[in-house]
Each structure stands twice: as structure tokens, then as C-alpha cells.
Amino acid sequence: MTHLNEFKEFLNNPRRIVIVTHHKPDADALGSSLGLWAYLKKKGHSASVITPSDYPSFLHWMPGNEEVLIHEEKTRDKINSLINESEMIFCLDFSALNRINSLGELIRQSKAKKVLIDHHLEPEHFADFEQWDVKSASTAGLVYELIVALGDRSVINAAIADCLYAGLMTDTGGFRHNNTRREEFMIAADLTEHGANPTRVAKLIYDTNSLERLRLTGYVLNNKLTVLPEYNTAYITLSQEELKKFGSQTGDTEGFVNYGLSIEGIRLSVMIYERKDEIKLSFRSLGDFSVNDMARKHFNGGGHKNAAGGSSKDSLQETITKFLNLLPDYRNQLNPEA
Numbered sequence: 001m002t003h004l005n006e007f008k009e010f011l012n013n014p015r016r017i018v019i020v021t022h023h024k025p026d027a028d029a030l031g032s033s034l035g036l037w038a039y040l041k042k043k044g045h046s047a048s049v050i051t052p053s054d055y056p057s058f059l060h061w062m063p064g065n066e067e068v069l070i071h072e073e074k075t076r077d078k079i080n081s082l083i084n085e086s087e088m089i090f091c092l093d094f095s096a097l098n099r100i101n102s103l104g105e106l107i108r109q110s111k112a113k114k115v116l117i118d119h120h121l122e123p124e125h126f127a128d129f130e131q132w133d134v135k136s137a138s139t140a141g142l143v144y145e146l147i148v149a150l151g152d153r154s155v156i157n158a159a160i161a162d163c164l165y166a167g168l169m170t171d172t173g174g175f176r177h178n179n180t181r182r183e184e185f186m187i188a189a190d191l192t193e194h195g196a197n198p199t200r201v202a203k204l205i206y207d208t209n210s211l212e213r214l215r216l217t218g219y220v221l222n223n224k225l226t227v228l229p230e231y232n233t234a235y236i237t238l239s240q241e242e243l244k245k246f247g248s249q250t251g252d253t254e255g256f257v258n259y260g261l262s263i264e265g266i267r268l269s270v271m272i273y274e275r276k277d278e279i280k281l282s283f284r285s286l287g288d289f290s291v292n293d294m295a296r297k298h299f300n301g302g303g304h305k306n307a308a309g310g311s312s313k314d315s316l317q318e319t320i321t322k323f324l325n326l327l328p329d330y331r332n333q334l335n336p337e338a
Contacts, residue, residue: 002130281301
């Protein structure tokens with residue numbers, strides 16, 4: 001944490017605090033936010049968690065979920081008041097204020113102290129305090145490290161531990177991704193000692209599917225997964241019409257992009273899917289190929305070297321065509337042994 005002593009001193013007195021996470025929060029974003037929220041409440045602060053959008057139902061089990069405020073018409077006035085009256089705003093699991101839609105400018109203009117806790121590349125550096133480390137596999141792990149740095153390891157209870165473990169588990173892909181260091185296992189072990197239940201958390205996140213999601217998965221693998229051996233690339237596309245056909249809910253496409261990387265020889269996997277107002281892209285890669293660079297340069301996105309996201313205002317077909325037209329430029333990087 002930058003300026004840790006000043007940060008600790010500021011939190012010595014009860015504060016009005018807001019915690020904000022990115023659009024369509026995942027397990028790391030929500031888990032780190034609710035873990036931090038529970039910690040701050042135990043320390044006597046008044047805290048609220050705000051998300052710019054809804055999030056998957058398989059995350060609703062997290063302790064404190066019922067207190068989360070989703071930024072929508074009926075909550076707008078309350079959220080604006082909370083931000084305007086806050087003394088400190090925590091920004092979790094995103095590195096630039098444009099990742100939180102219209103909330104970004106409201107937070108930028110706020111006189112509250114701002115705290116960035118994140119592990120993505122190229123942060124905006126808008127905050128007064130930063131707990132930022134690209135080597136960390138998860139924002140949840142950074143929240144854990146901050147709590148320890150504040151001398152409050154003993155404050156972690158089962159609710160906090162479960163939330164933070166969920167973020168750590170998912171952002172390492174169940175401790176399979178190449179971002180899994182010794183530190184991630186040490187944090188997981190300590191969270192388990194403090195009451196996290198790894199079996200229960202994994203069941204709730206990975207093995208709690210609707211019938212519709214399972215049928216959508218089968219449809220995607222059978223009909224929508226395209227492999228381009230000449231580029232060591234696989235991609236999936238889904239239109240709004242297809243998503244509606246299977247009654248898709250927020251989070252139902254989570255993890256689809258990883259199926260491509262499970263194919264032998266594939267180094268780049270991309271999912272391109274249609275939302276109401278834009279096209280979203282999810283990128284995954286193996287080895288030295290940086291999807292962060294591809295997403296930033298061509299699709300208004302970014303993230304990590306081997307996992308990134310992007311968006312497009314073009315149509316679905318135009319976006320697919322743009323992606324396919326880019327591949328020849330990356331042929332040598334995707335075929336390093338050719």
C-alpha cells in the first residue's frame with residue numbers, strides 16, 4: 001500500500017466508506033468487495049458496496065450480498081448521496097474509472113479519499129492510495145494482504161475468508177493458471193485456517209448451474225466453437241438472439257472462453273458475444289502471447305497478459321470480421337515454432 005501510515009491513520013476513526021467494483025462483477029470483484037466490506041464493518045466504519053450492474057446469481061450466496069446496491073434507476077439517488085457524502089472510496093478490481101460507466105465521473109469529482117486495490121496492467125493512477133500489484137493473481141489476495149499489513153489478520157472471520165477465497169480461487173482458475181504463485185497457496189491456506197470452506201465455495205461457484213446454462217454450453221461446444229489451426233486459435237460467437245433462445249442470464253457465458261484453450265495446440269481463445277448496446281470480447285492466451293496488447297490496441301480493452309477483455313460498437317459480424325482480419329498480423333506470434 002502506498003502511504004500506508006497515512007492510510008492507517010485515516011482509518012483510525014470511524015469513516016463513511018463506499019466500495020465500488022467494475023461493471024458485471026465476477027467472483028474476484030464481488031468477493032474482494034464483500035470481504036473488505038465485512039472487515040470495515042467489524043472495524044466500526046459505515047460501509048456500502050456498489051456495483052455498476054447486476055452480476056451472476058451463483059455469487060448471491062456471499063455474506064453481505066443482500067446489502068449490495070446495484071446502480072439502476074431506483075437506487076440512483078441513494079447511490080449518488082452515498083458517494084457525495086463518503087469520506088473514502090475504495091475502487092476494487094479495475095484500473096480505470098471508465099470501467100464503472102457513469103459512476104466513474106461521479107467518483108472522479110468526489111472530494112473523498114480514493115483507494116485503488118487492483119492487479120490489472122496500466123492503472124490510471126487516479127487514487128490517493130494504491131494497493132496495486134500485477135504479480136498478484138487476484139484483488140481478493142490484495143485485500144487479504146492489506147488487512148494483514150494493517151495488523152488485523154485476527155479480525156478475519158469465516159464470512160470474510162469465504163468471500164476472499166472465492167476471488168482467489170476463480171482468478172487462478174482453481175489454482176491452475178500461470179498466475180498461481182507460492183503466495184496464492186499461502187493466502188488460501190490462511191483463509192482456510194480462518195474459516196473459509198474451499199469445498200463449499202467451489203460447489204457454489206463452479207457446480208451450481210441452471211438447466212438452461214448447461215444446454216447453452218452444449219450448444220456452444222457443438223455449434224459455435226471454431227478452430228483455426230493455422231493460427232493456433234479458437235473462437236466462439238454468440239448473438240443476442242441465441243442467448244435469448246436459451247434464456248441466458250448474467251454469468252451464463254462465464255468460462256466459455258476457456259474451452260478453446262483446452263484444445264491441444266491452441267494458444268489464443270476468444271469469445272465474441274452480443275449485448276444490447278455493444279459487442280463484448282473475452283480473450284485468453286497461453287505462453288508469451290499478450291492478449292492485453294491485442295485488446296488494448298484493437299478493442300478498447302485490456303487486463304492481464306494472458307486474460308483480457310474488450311468491446312466494440314460495430315455489429316457482431318463486423319467485429320468478428322475485424323478479429324479474423326487481424327490474425328494474419330499475429331501469425332508469427334501465434335506460431336512461434338513455424
